[in-house]
Amino acid sequence: MFQIFAKNRMWRKQPLKHRYEVVIIGGGVHGLSTAYYLGKLGVTDVAVLDKGYLGGGASARTTAIIRSNYLTPEGIPFFNESVKLYEGLAKELNFNLLFNQMGRLDLGHTDSAVYGLRMRTEFNRILGVDSRLIGPKEIKKLVPSIDLREGKHFPILAALYHPPCGVIRHDAVVWGYGRGADRQGAELHPFTEVTGIDRTNGRVTGVETSQGLVKANTVISATAGWSSTIAKMVDLELPITTHALQAMVTEPLKPFLDKTISSANLHAYVYQTDRGEVVIGGGVDPYPSYSQRSTFQQMEELAANTLEMFPCLKNVNVLRQWAGLCDMTPDYAPILGPVDGIEGFILSCGWGSWGFKAAPVAGKRVAELIATGETPELIKPFSLSRFREGNLVNERAAAPAAAIH
């Protein structure tokens, strides 16, 4: 009986070797997708090391909203490619990812917010992303349960409607990429903590781990909230602070909402899952911390802000609340690619509260960078050197950005 399970394991358990071509630190969605796309390019001498179980970091705690209605000419095409990849991913990985492209409304409560949404809509359309600005009449049609009364504290004046936005089964994405990477030859090593990075003459030569020394030509850090601790191992300081982001979910209700609703002013977003639960996110704790524990304060604020949009949720019970670590950057954009002066060290971080949706495109493009040695155009704007060069991306349409700066 148990043999059946042993045979059908999603990835092999094997001894850690002493050298690999590529070592990926961090077995979250980013580390695993990078391993998967490396395999597709024929780079299969790859090990993914995680200090915990695979996908146990932010990838386990995400609310998994996938969209491309961003603001900047750098961000929009980047996230758009990711949405496209997600659309074909279940088939590619032969894994049911339950990708439900329900559509999303970003609410505008003030004239200036509506102005911002209009600007985003136009940028989206120019770059081929399906977005449009809609008024209360259409909002009412799409979301009958939303409170459209005038004269309240946060009246709903308009919304940016983005039909391709979806929600995905996040564990399945992690497992699907893991299984895919394993089948192509990569090795996945959970419970293997990286404790140091070795260098000679400015070149990375391997990593020290809780399971011994491992040599490698290329070391990728895909450790999200822990990125600063890895960077420190190569004497690098990053423009990143680690904050807990919190979310919660209610008891299941009859289906009443089939769109994702987000309000930047209220720092809250809401959607109903296929099981009827209402997922409510994303409050960023206003101080940095490596503690993955939630607070009563955030639950209270998220609840109050949700009721501002959906008074019908009054008296509904919250079932669970949780927190995950986010690697916040000053311009709400990721940091991707090599680091000047540290040969063979690649960063994939700065995923903040917005990174799950980017796993396919980032994995694919970072893999391309490693296989070819050339940084793909799409990810050039996200280099670490942008801070030195004064070329910040300023992606203000990222999830709960305003709360901490």
Add this chain to the structure above:
Amino acid sequence: MAFLLNCPNCGERNVHEFRFGGEATSRPTPNSTPDDWIRYFYNRGNVAGVQREWWNHRYGCRKWFFALRDTVSNQIQETLWP
């Protein structure tokens, strides 16, 4: 994770009465290199451990002070006037 912070003026209060003011850093001198300024503007130690940071008792006495906080456990080791 919520915790209590010891305002040197008012005593132990809920952290949500306070505003986090960033890691304690020192401003480069005017003749510092651009790299020093970039480090000062953007880079952060972001340590998983004890760090020295600014806090402001926003909904209290409104005074600024330093705290030595363990960012993993959120335990405050010490608070002190600048």
